[in-house]
Structure formats: C-alpha cells, structure tokens
Amino acid sequence: MSCEVCGRRIRGSPVKVVIEGAIMNVCEECARFGVTPATWSRSSRKTPQIVSQERKEIVRKKATKPASIEVEEELVEGYGNLIRDAREKMGLSQEELAKLVKEKLSVIKRVEAGKMEPPRQLAVKLEKVLKIKLYSSEMAVSPSTATGKRKLTLGDVVQLKD
Incomplete structure (x- = not known):
C-alpha cells in the first residue's frame, strides 16, 4: 500500500x-x-455565523451609457502597389527595403504582390521607412444603449427568512 x-x-x-x-x-x-x-x-470546526441584517431600500439612479466612439483602422486597398511605388520612388530595391525594416525578402515580395497582408508591426515599419500611410482610420459612433426597464436578479425574487 x-x-x-x-x-x-x-x-x-x-x-x-x-x-x-x-x-x-x-x-x-x-x-x-x-x-x-x-x-x-465536523461539529468541532468553526462554522461562520450568518448575521441577519435589516434590508434598507436603496434608491438607484438609472445609469445611461454615453455614446461610445470606436476608431477602426483598416488596411488601405492596393497596399501592395502603394508600397512598391513608394519603394521605387525612393530608389530602393526589395533587398534594401527588407534590410531597412529587418524583414525577410520573401515577406516583402509577398506583401508587394498583395498575397499577404503585412502584420501591424511590419506595416508600422514600412510606414516610417517609406513615409506612407497603410492604415486608414474610420470613426464609428454607436448610440447609448439605455433601456427603460431593469432586468430581474436573483435577489429581487428570493425572500430570506429571519
């Protein structure tokens, strides 16, 4: 054993x-x-004593959520051509651009061909080196979601014995 x-x-x-x-x-x-x-x-162990308290009526204000503003950033259409044009304008080869942004040549080729979306980190590097914008921001405003009725909770339904 x-x-x-x-x-x-x-x-x-x-x-x-x-x-x-x-x-x-x-x-x-x-x-x-x-x-x-x-x-x-089991009886020798200490059990917590439940102390009953008087329930006080609590007046709660109706909370309304303010309208939320969300900024969504999307990759611009034709990002591959945009990167290629900016690179050629600066007189850089794909190899030189890859070295500047510290990325593999194959990744740069796929991004320029439009076969691969650049990860956010690479896109930021390309924006700095080539002085272009790859992300366009759109602001979306969603209205507040105030409902007139409050949902029931378990505490509203259950009655405790004194």
Whole structure:
C-alpha cells in the first residue's frame, strides 16, 4: 500500500488521519500533517455565523451609457502597389527595403504582390521607412444603449427568512 500524501510505500500498517476534511491512509511521516479521526469531528470546526441584517431600500439612479466612439483602422486597398511605388520612388530595391525594416525578402515580395497582408508591426515599419500611410482610420459612433426597464436578479425574487 502507498501513502496518499507522498506516494511512498507504507511499511507496517497505515495511519488514518484527517487532512483538510478528507480521511486518508498515510505513512507515519505524513501523519503529522493531519489529526486522528477520533479527535476530529465536523461539529468541532468553526462554522461562520450568518448575521441577519435589516434590508434598507436603496434608491438607484438609472445609469445611461454615453455614446461610445470606436476608431477602426483598416488596411488601405492596393497596399501592395502603394508600397512598391513608394519603394521605387525612393530608389530602393526589395533587398534594401527588407534590410531597412529587418524583414525577410520573401515577406516583402509577398506583401508587394498583395498575397499577404503585412502584420501591424511590419506595416508600422514600412510606414516610417517609406513615409506612407497603410492604415486608414474610420470613426464609428454607436448610440447609448439605455433601456427603460431593469432586468430581474436573483435577489429581487428570493425572500430570506429571519
């Protein structure tokens, strides 16, 4: 038989102890972590006392959410041609651009061909090096979502006994 705490093989007879409310068969060394079932009882543990309090009526203001403004940034259409034109305008080759933005040549080729959208980090680097804008921002305003009725909660339905 093995100890339920440390997993070692128990030599002799196992010791029954209560560890955190569970009765376990343990070795003599691990027996110090618990108490014997004879001295332990569920009623001897301290149970939290529930104190009843008078419920006071709380007047709550109706909270309305203000209109939220969301800024969405989208990659511009034709980003591949835009990058290629800006690179050629600066007189850079694809290899030189790849070195400047510290990216692989194959990634630059795929982005320019429009086969791959540049990750946000790469797009920021390309914007700085080529002095172009790859993301256009659109602001969307969503109206406030104020509802006249409050939803029921469990506390509204349950009545507590005193």
